[in-house]
Amino acid sequence: AEADKGPYPFYMLKEINEQPIVMRRLLAAYTKADGQVEMPAALLSALAAADRLYIVAAGTSYHAGLIGKPLFESLAYVPVEVHLASEFGYHLPLLSAHPLFIFLTQSGETADIREVLVKVKKMGAPTLTITNVVTSTLAREADHVLALHAGPEIAVASTKAYTAQVAVEALLAKALGDFKGTEAATKFDVTHWLSMAAAGQQTLIDQQARLHELATTLFAGQDRAFYIGRGSDHAVSLEAALKLKEISYVHAEGFAAGELKHGTIALIEPGTPTVAFVTDPLTAARTRSNAEEVAARGGHVAIIATSDLAEVGDDLVVPAIEPRLTPLVAIVAGQLLAYFTSLDRGYDVDRPRNLAKSVTVE
Numbered sequence: 151a152e153a154d155k156g157p158y159p160f161y162m163l164k165e166i167n168e169q170p171i172v173m174r175r176l177l178a179a180y181t182k183a184d185g186q187v188e189m190p191a192a193l194l195s196a197l198a199a200a201d202r203l204y205i206v207a208a209g210t211s212y213h214a215g216l217i218g219k220p221l222f223e224s225l226a227y228v229p230v231e232v233h234l235a236s237e238f239g240y241h242l243p244l245l246s247a248h249p250l251f252i253f254l255t256q257s258g259e260t261a262d263i264r265e266v267l268v269k270v271k272k273m274g275a276p277t278l279t280i281t282n283v284v285t286s287t288l289a290r291e292a293d294h295v296l297a298l299h300a301g302p303e304i305a306v307a308s309t310k311a312y313t314a315q316v317a318v319e320a321l322l323a324k325a326l327g328d329f330k331g332t333e334a335a336t337k338f339d340v341t342h343w344l345s346m347a348a349a350g351q352q353t354l355i356d357q358q359a360r361l362h363e364l365a366t367t368l369f370a371g372q373d374r375a376f377y378i379g380r381g382s383d384h385a386v387s388l389e390a391a392l393k394l395k396e397i398s399y400v401h402a403e404g405f406a407a408g409e410l411k412h413g414t415i416a417l418i419e420p421g422t423p424t425v426a427f428v429t430d431p432l433t434a435a436r437t438r439s440n441a442e443e444v445a446a447r448g449g450h451v452a453i454i455a456t457s458d459l460a461e462v463g464d465d466l467v468v469p470a471i472e473p474r475l476t477p478l479v480a481i482v483a484g485q486l487l488a489y490f491t492s493l494d495r496g497y498d499v500d501r502p503r504n505l506a507k508s509v510t511v512e
């Protein structure tokens with residue numbers, strides 16, 4: 151059964167390994183034989199009527215929301231704001247005339263999100279919950295629901311639910327773009343790119359030994375670390391750092407690569423582990439020069455680059471796909487680095503201290 155650990159020592163490793171299967175399952179669930187994305191008509195009409203989308207989420211799901219924003223904006227030409235549920239509940243931003251709320255939540259039970267849902271429903275705004283648990287509270291209470299089809303996720307640190315969220319955002323953004331007839335959506339072959347993402351994830355899963363070695367080299371004996379990148383690499387950095395914090399207790403920060411020099415670079419000391427994601431042709435050179443600034447201060451820099459941008463001496467090469475979807479592949483490196491660091495330290499990978507799989511208090 152899917153809830154069995156099988157040959158894996160921890161659920162987290164099993165769930166990391168399942169990500170390519172989940173990508174293919176999502177393609178089967180949301181596309182037709184001709185490759186067209188299939189989404190409920192009522193949902194597409196509601197989305198097309200909205201002048202702004204508000205993605206509200208917490209933790210890892212919030213990081214998945216950050217990846218969704220450029221997908222919706224570039225494919226469906228609709229502005230998107232991404233908010234932390236725990237902040238949004240108290241400090242409502244000035245809303246647009248026709249907002250639509252998207253709740254991204256693996257469990258569908260996060261209390262911080264429910265509070266926002268109750269508030270915006272009172273205002274009469276349309277709501278969509280994207281969740282792995284279609285029987286959950288947030289699924290039942292929203293106007294529309296989309297399933298993540300990730301299968302049960304047992305490890306507290308979320309992995310396959312995150313990549314499923316990013317994939318569903320891509321499918322939905324494409325469907326909305328097609329529905330609105332945008333030219334950008336026509337050119338975006340989401341079926342092809344999600345298949346490529348699945349293959350790319352598998353390539354990293356097959357390099358576990360290399361990632362274990364990299365984790366040990368970088369983080370052994372270290373109690374803090376940085377992940378840096380620009381654009382979607384920044385969003386991936388936030389998630390990679392969260393994974394490391396959650397299960398290995400290393401104080402990791404995900405940082406916008408260009409912002410490091412405005413203060414935080416003061417923290418770099420000889421040996422400070424700093425992982426740079428270089429997956430976007432637009433920003434690759436800039437991020438590399440930020441990584442050099444860290445190395446010049448003695449930081450222990452590792453570069454994770456896509457094959458199209460890789461240079462001699464890079465620490466890990468990940469398969470290149472459409473830049474907006476590279477997070478689906480790049481994060482697998484972050485997940486495995488966190489997994490092996492926790493393993494090296496002898497921690498219970500699946501049940502980190504102080505954390506719960508879903509948080510039903512505000």
Ligand code: G6P
Pocket residue numbers: 208209210211254255256257258259260263306307308505506507508509
């Ligand atoms: C908890 C979990 C996190 C998760 C967050 C949001 O804090 O430990 O892994 O990202 O809740 O959960 P959700 O179910 O709403 O995605």
